[in-house]
Amino acid sequence: MRPMSLPVGLPAIADSDLVGQIARILMQAIVQGRLPPGSKVVEAGIARELGVSRAPVREAARLLEKQGLLVASPRRGFFVRKLEIRNIDEIYDLRLCIERHASVLAARRLTPESRDMLRRQIDVLHRTADLDDPARQVEEDYRFHRLIFEIADNRRLLRLFDDLAAELRMVIGLIGRLYDDPHEIARTHEPLLAAIETGHPERITAHVDYHIGHAWREVGKLARACAAGRHYR
Amino acid sequence: MRPMSLPVGLPAIADSDLVGQIARILMQAIVQGRLPPGSKVVEAGIARELGVSRAPVREAARLLEKQGLLVASPRRGFFVRKLEIRNIDEIYDLRLCIERHASVLAARRLTPESRDMLRRQIDVLHRTADLDDPARQVEEDYRFHRLIFEIADNRRLLRLFDDLAAELRMVIGLIGRLYDDPHEIARTHEPLLAAIETGHPERITAHVDYHIGHAWREVGKLARACAAGRHYR
């Protein structure tokens, strides 16, 4: 009965959901660096290239706009969002805010089953660390945090997190590899889960602050370096 | 060097923004109770009635979907979101979460000017209380809280607040009058501002909790009564 936590990313059975497919294609193009930040997304061009009309392309663009990957300028079209430090800071600021909240909620609603799901996901993180597949690592990391939001049981909070995560994926995709030691990514989740298990709000928020704050600093550092090095024409 | 565009606040040439106009019309229709919760929004019907084509109606609907007033069901169309208690609780839960955060941020960034803006808005609230215009009262209340988010200076946070507020407006519109004593609405803002002026995070969050929590309980109570009394066919 429950949506069964669709992994937003890759497999993506192509139903007759044309808009969704186009959105995914565009998203990939953005993350992979074609369609560089700041570039214009011409509806007719995309449509011609994909062999469809402008209508579904337009809707897909609106979808990506909602997720923050594109920005719309009336009568001028859609543009790939630039990689601004300010924007990244705003994303992480908001993420920190809602993840603190979600973690406290999750602790309050924690059951033995949900606790095990979190623990298993940490195991997955450890196993994934050996694969040397950064994209997969980011994906599994995302799943862990998404689990927290699912347990918190506020659909709106979950949707918001998904949107933020989508945008972060773009950022991380543009930046490239995130962690040097993929095992560290797994290890750092354990004290977080431990804190949640205690149920103490202050301890939980402190750990979330540390965990997310760490990612914030890392991504910020890389983004700054990236922005300084790369020049968009 | 500088073109020196006239700083005169030109009223921003009346929208040729068809989509925005349609969105506003639909929003009014929803709040006023035509288009009752759960009812279907037929694109062609709206389009015919307004003398436009389906394209802009569709986009307007997507806009209202993003704001949470409508829900989209693939290949079935748009429906006016039902007034579920769960949904209201989720909205207020999220609002409480981000308003705590925004208030602490605002306190950190508070300047004499921004402090005065908040104070003046409280005065406006007092003056509005005499007018016996509930809609206006809600609007000015919204303005005060929006100011806090503006001062917090996180565009994403602000946009999120605007979306939540839009949905709350619908809820409140459906429920009807909110406060019996409109002056109370103004008074309760003063200790909140005072707390922000102190700059103590714990004191601020405590006051936000009280302030928003109060509204949450009020709205929840009325919504429950409303949902119990009214039956949608």
Place this chain on the structure above:
DNA sequence: CAAGATTAAACTGTCGACAATCGACGATTA
């Protein structure tokens, strides 16, 4: 008479077309 099958109407998803608007480029003028 009720439940399932069948058909018709209504509606969404998608398409191609056209006019209004934007941005770039070059002409004009001081």
Place this chain on the structure above:
DNA sequence: TAATCGTCGATTGTCGACAGTTTAATCTTG
């Protein structure tokens, strides 16, 4: 020479149309 104006191509906003799907209505059939 620099700034402004007009022109032209490119692109978005909007439109009406059509096909496939969903919903409602009607017709079976046990």
